[in-house]
Amino acid sequence: MRRSAAARYALGAVGFAIVIAAWWITADTTFGETGVVPSPPDLVRQIAADGPGYYAAQIGVTLSSALQGFAWGAGIALALAVVVMLLPSLSAPVGQLALFVECAPAAAIGPVVLAVVQGRTPSIFLAAIAVLFTTLVGALLGSRATRRIESDMIAAYGGSRWDLFVKVKLFAALPATLNALKIGIPAAILGAIIGEYLGGVDSGVGVALAVAQRSIQVERTWIFGLSAALATSLGYALIGAVARVALPWAHGGRRLA
DSSP states (O other): OHHHHHHHHHHHHHHHHHHHHHHHHHHHTTTTTTOSSOOHHHHHHHHHHHOHHHHHHHHHHHHHHHHHHHHHHHHHHHHHHHHHHHOGGGHHHHHHHHHHHHHSOHHHHHHHHHHHOOTTHHHHHHHHHHHHHHHHHHHHHHHTTOOHHHHHHHHHTTOOHHHHIIIIIHHHHHHHHHHHHHHHHHHHHHHHHHHHHTSSOSOSHHHHHHHHHHTTOHHHHHHHHHHHHHHHHHHHHHHHHHHHHHOHHHHTTSOOO
């Protein structure tokens, strides 16, 4: 087991090194004249010139909005999922509501929200609705992974819908719910960035990206883009690690997808 884990990490390190090398060579050759793809040393020099604190501050603001939106979206989705598990007749209207929220384009509803409320609320709102649908669908699909014999056994012993929920559906829904929450991490960060990009605030990755693009600051644009991708990957990996620790029975000790 240890050898296989070490081999995976070694392969990952080699793959990362290959990607960096290919990026560096491509930036200095194919895009050397235009400069639209800066090399890794160019980004390091830009970070040193601006100061790491500048980037940390902008990323921190965006992550704060994304986490708040993630909490709101996931909380509402899980509450709706519990209601549907206890009252299956509400499955259709709740599903239609979630689908409507998912289909509403952020670029269209963002300005509406911005006209009603100011500050960080639009970013938090867009992050929340980006998380709501996937979490709700994941929880409901997981709850339906129960076997008929389990439901029949609860009923045979005089159990209520609450007993069925607590003893069967809740445990069945946990793996799929955590997988949905992993998907919600990048959705929340993207929603927060879009909310900042629309305006109404003076800091955050979305604002910094807009300024960098208008000023043709290619290196800053790349740094913020890669930073957002890194934050997304770390959040995704964190929830995956929580799932592996909290639900070892759900995947037999293997990694969740």
